[in-house]
Amino acid sequence: MNVQSIIPVFDPAGPYAGSITTLSWVLIAMAAGVFAIVLAALWIALFGSARLKARLGGPVLVWAGGIVFPVVVLTLLLVYGLSLTRNLTAPVPEGAMRVRITGEMWWWRVAYLDRQGRATMTDANELHIPTGQPVLLELESNDVIHSFWVPRLSGKLDMVPGRRNRLPIQADRPGVYAGQCAEYCGGPHALMGFVVVAHAPADFAAFMAARRAPRSAAARDGAGAALFRQSGCAACHRIAGTAANGAAGPDLTHVGSRRSLGAGILSNNKGTMIGWIGDSQSIKPGNRMPSYKMLSAQQLDRLATYLDAQK
Template sequence: MSALLAVPLGGCDGNWQSALDVYGSAAISLKHLIILIVAVCSVVWMAVMVSLIVALWRKRDVQPTSSEPARERRMTMAVVGAVIATILIIGTFTVLSFIATRALNVAGQDDLTIRVRGLQWWWGLEYVGPDPSQRFETANEIHIPVGRNVRLKLEGLDVIHSFWVPSLTGKQDLVPGRSNELPIRAERAGVYRGQCAEFCGMQHAHMALLVIAEPQEDFQRWAAAQRQAATPPIDEEAAAGLQTFLAKPCGACHTVRGTAAAGTTGPDLTHVGSRRTIASGLLETTRGSLAAWIADPQTIKPGNNMPLVPLTPDELRAVSAYLAGLK
């Protein structure tokens, strides 16, 4: 079982994701719709079962009589009534579903905008705005302010993915060559687990993300820290790790702002040490987890695009110390 289970998730600090444990306006609307549909369908099922039992019970004692035409008329009326009720129920569900779906697409011009890219098998995130100096990138962990609408611009870069944080909003696909949008809003501070909801390959189940909703002041401090370049290491071992990181192919795939590493194939690692998890929710971010991931990423997450980079034990310890210090 992943170390992620130790991370408190959800509005009630649970470690699950549920469309019935909701803390976002869109998710609340969807929950009400789900409960209504289940309740109505349960009543319909019980009515059908009772009617069937009564019909079977009466059939044993029914004898042909001159009242057969009257019985046929009653059966015809019952069938017509059932058809009308079915049309009304389905029509009502359709209208309510349309209303609930519209709630997923309400966005304002002043919303915080985050570009979300789905890749096999991780999430690339870019906080965008009118001022280019305010933009920054991160991965697999979305921070949002409580009580503010956030607009997610969804893009798929390889195959179709689906973004879903059930406690906050509904699902929306990330389709290559097409840009979709999904508003998200948290009414309560907490850590909410999300998941890719569209089968996207062998590691689909290991493509999770966290949405961390926090007060506006805390969000502003986090965002200001994320905009900063990586702090140069002062520890001797971490400094050696930086040199190894730049000497090896790591910088060809990853970016660490403030260094010569400017790759765009893999996640931005500028502040990777401050994230709760690595490998898209698979491991808790510790120096040991970082070392294990670097040493053999294919055993931990088979099929991912990170190659095995040969490192000596001393180099591995140094690189893991450097990455763990990127906060």
């Protein structure tokens, strides 16, 4: 099942999503109240007494209901909304973790940054963060307008070519939080999912240490390494510590440990990896990876084994 298929938008897991959810419930309650008033006015207009109909159409009620009430209510709502969501635009603490996420057709490029804004580690379609700490996302696009949205952690923000937008997120408890591109970007836009994995601080430190550890021999020189190069995969994909240094497609350095393939549409295991390499166009029509139908079952198995070792 698509891991992005169910996104609980009214179940915030952090302070940024919490303020947005509160404002959403206020707006829903106000909309329900206005709808009830309109229904009551309609009932009076259709079935009310002549005296009630005359009062409903009188100048006092028209001025009060048509001008004074909307101006007062919308002004109060504007002030309340800006006050409630001011944490979305407040500066994150000095030294907060920074990650640059770049929208692509139709996947996400992820780069963990140091304090000088330099990429120290790259990944794709998956972000790992510590709990209880704000994380600053720098959002960009390499092609068309995308929109980054992880409903349980923060609001959504457009990713505009040539512009860098900033969005804070925070998870207050460990978990896996689904996200989705929220701006139509053509082709398989609906299949452009994302995952944020929140770890307890100690677990996050251990996770990052493991990611930065020297690569194993199986990851560098597995039986499928030569086939990976000969098939042209290295022209589009990078695997750290090897000659594969392509930048057109997702970084595959840690693909074996990701939860999904194809930007959230397949569970990640050897079988789905074989299917994705062999015929990605049937799984995600229009994506920019060609189907490798010319490879034999044995070759596909060798490639999948090699990629599964990239932890």
